[in-house]
Amino acid sequence: MQRTIIDFWVGLFVIAGIGALLILGLKVGNLTSYNTGESYTLTGNFENIGGLKIKAPVKSAGVVVGRVTDIQFSLETYDALVTMAINAHYRFPKDTFASILTSGLLGEQYIGLSPGGDEEMLAEGDKIMKTNSAMVLEEMIGRFLFDKAAED
């Protein structure tokens, strides 16, 4: 008789535990924003990626359209080769411009895509030709000082 009561409690415990895992995945984590399978990859070479990280969002007009999946140093061009997975819903023209931007003054860095006017669309495995590197604070300050000095 007692065994069934124990079974009941254990069942409840297991359900609660698995429920907790689901809550962690769906409510706390970003499981909802994972669109497995329905994406295509694009690459781009950047002179300097600054603080860009794997998993950083790829946004266009402020909407998240994909994520950075890989960052490598390219031995052919001596710059950074960034691979990103773009949601299959979103298509971009060949002459799309990719730049590394910062949200806020000190926020996280992401890739911003500004679509061009080309008729042809980027497809799986294509390379974005027009890229703009990250703004590196030290360089900006350096340039600012240099300009000031030149003015004088």
Next chain:
Amino acid sequence: MSAPLIEIKDLAFSYNTRPILRSVNMTMPRGKVIAIMGGSGSGKTTLLRLIGGEIKPTAGYVKVADQVVHKLSRNDLFKLRRKMGMLFQFGALFTDLSVFDNVAFQIREHTNLPESMIRDLVLMKLHAVGLRGAYHLMPAELSGGMARRVALARSIALDPMLIMYDEPFTGLDPISLSVIGSLIRRLTDALGMTSIVVTHDVQESLKIVDYVYFLADGVIAAHGTPQEVKDSVTPFVHQFVHGEEDGPVPFHYPADAYQEDLKLENHFA
């Protein structure tokens, strides 16, 4: 009669370096009740553990049903143990199971009997030890003697061919004592079991056993039928049967001289 159920030959055993058994020789025919007597600490429990294969001898062997126990593989040993029952000196009931579940333990582990049949079997065994009404109690709710009787019921649950009772009579009142005594006798006769009874209770056991072994100094010091034992003039047996303090059986565990231990010589020198 066929070959003896148990044959013990030149059996020796020591804990660490202290020899407990030096050279024990015994034979136990099937269908008999055999008593093993001996002073406290003489190695009776150890002997039972050797028969059950829980410990391995340093020399000699124990043969049960023509198999040398300490040479058996683990599987074969477990197969043999299914046919053995052992009543532990302190009961060793499973404290997390009720009396009923304790007795049912082996039946559930080793058979696929339906629950209704298990119930009947368990209640029969409990009835035999007079505790059918206590089936729902937990071991913590039992007295020492009741616990011992439940343990007895548990050890006979699967009707084994050999049962070893380690001091079944201690802690029992005179009535339960003679009931348990005759139960051991009846089980042996009715089911053709063989029983080994380790006991200090000379009078009670002489009433029910077929043969007696006396264990002392790591060897069998004397043996015989109950009648031979009662009539024996061997000082050792006489002392034991009549419970005298003086005699060949030492009351003290081996030790240095008493005076030296107490460091008395300085004061009286």
Next chain:
Amino acid sequence: MPKRIITSIQAIGHRVIDSIWRLGRAARFFALVLLKSTTSFLRFSLVIREIYFVGVLSLIIILVSGLFVGMVLGLQGYETLQKYGSESAVGTLVALSLVRELGPVMAALLFASRAGSAITAEIGLMKATEQLSAMAMMAVDPVARVVAPRFWAGVISMPLLAALFSVLGVFGGYLVAVVFIGVDEGSFWSSMQNAVDFRYDIVNGVIKSCFFGVTVTAIAVFEGFDAPPTAEGVSGATTRTVVTSALAILGLDFVLTSFMFRGVD
């Protein structure tokens, strides 16, 4: 004097050698438990019964502690973050620290002291009162029947308990930050969801707690089975379970963390 030094060096040597022996025995015992686990899965009701004792009965302490830890994190996180004007990141802070570290580690520490010590004491007492010998004499293997179900029950319960700890912690943080202090609810959740990655943070946290579950229960069953069959023996073994588990959890946490979170983030 030199004699005393020599004896103390000898004592240290003995302890070291003893520990090596014990470690070897523990490893062998662990292998034995794994080997004899088939019974546990064929008769899963044995494991379920033990899950009740190690898992369900640990729930209260896990849930209450999780809630309080989360509330403290929320409070402290808010205090610090609001100085930089980024109090909406409090959700991120609470969630990341719980999911990655505090959930698995704290739950495992609590589990070791609540369930691990109980397992050790129970097995040790069964040994001291000859219940294990009696079982073996009934041709039932105590490792398969008593030890393995407890081991698997612990291994199964631990990740579930850790997940519950984290969820209650996040809820506690939400309670303090959003309900009591008034951080914006939307940014609380969205900053959390942006920062907590399912694969890197949550899955790694779960993997951690699985490791901890194996470690704690393996220590607990070994200490119980290896305990000298006396009252002191059992109480000493119980203490050792808690101490050894705590050290093992923290050490293992460092090793796992350095494997898991290297190079990411």
